[in-house]
Amino acid sequence: MQNSVLDLATGSGDVAYALARNLRAGTKITGMDFCRPMLDEAEKKQAALPRAEQIDFREGDGLNLPDHDHSFDAATLSFGLRNMADRHRCLSELHRVLRPGGRLWVLEFSQPFGWLRPVYYLYLRYILPRVAAVVTGDKSAYDYLCGSIAAFPTHEAISAEMKAAGFTAVTVERLTGGIVALHGGRKD
Template structure:
């Protein structure tokens, strides 16, 4: 691949165009994002996120960053855990998603311990050694330079802090993988058209999942970024994987 291009789904596009193209996708789907998540995963995404919160080890008084936090599922739970002495920052590169997340958290009673920041994961605008925990759920695959983003996350973690990456991955079972492909490329765009009026965005999401690094590759990328004791857990047969690393 030419150094000046990157993948947008199955297309090669100029590096400088990818962020705006991804932004267009999420501007389009923001209003129906939660509904589509429930439909696409048959509600199982809530179980995946609950496990992420359990593995995060967040406690009262902690400072937590949720990157690509979208509509705020993780941030809402974290705000209740860290309490009034803690702080949660919901960050997203996309203003539409951030606005939906802000409205959702306010409607659900999230208090003054949540801040909202529009930020690019590749150059996070926070000082070194700031956060006890960083999460990114279903967002890393949309980042142009994943290595740069992981290094940026590692930089702003406190020593002893944890990074958790929840992302679609590669099912090791070939039968499950084939069935998952059939679902992703045939049914998902149709659901996107019916529910969100946007088949193309959900076709891109299916393609972006296939272009994302597999479990072992992402583990190595996290280690290269400076994280230690990196491990992953396959969820729902490896359709999704939860990676966890610690900054020592």
């Protein structure tokens, strides 16, 4: 049987393309986002990249997924959980559309540990928004980005939220000194 993977909040599709490159040939990948212009950007790359024909980019809201229960073998959500207006609802929707035994992987900013923590927050609060303002002319977008990263819950809290949405065997791998965390969970 053909495996199927949902990449929610796919944006310009980089994770969907990485999945197409690295998973077994023939795996069906759905790249989903509620923002049409992001999907247009994703589709522009489709002609040039290997196995891109395995990806179907579709519009859909992570708080109300347009797919039936038990539609996917796995799901990924990369730097998208932070943007969801209701994290519990999004995680519950992902749980609903996974088949029993299916796995969810969530990659998201997190809280760094040790000496990196104060240095990182100094960079995030004072340096990055100012540099970005000069380079892009849009300080407010980076103020929002930095604020949302700093306010995002700890990896322990996100693990608890995944369990509350029904996931079991929840794991976390802290990357780059804890700046990013990869959470995994299974639907029983």
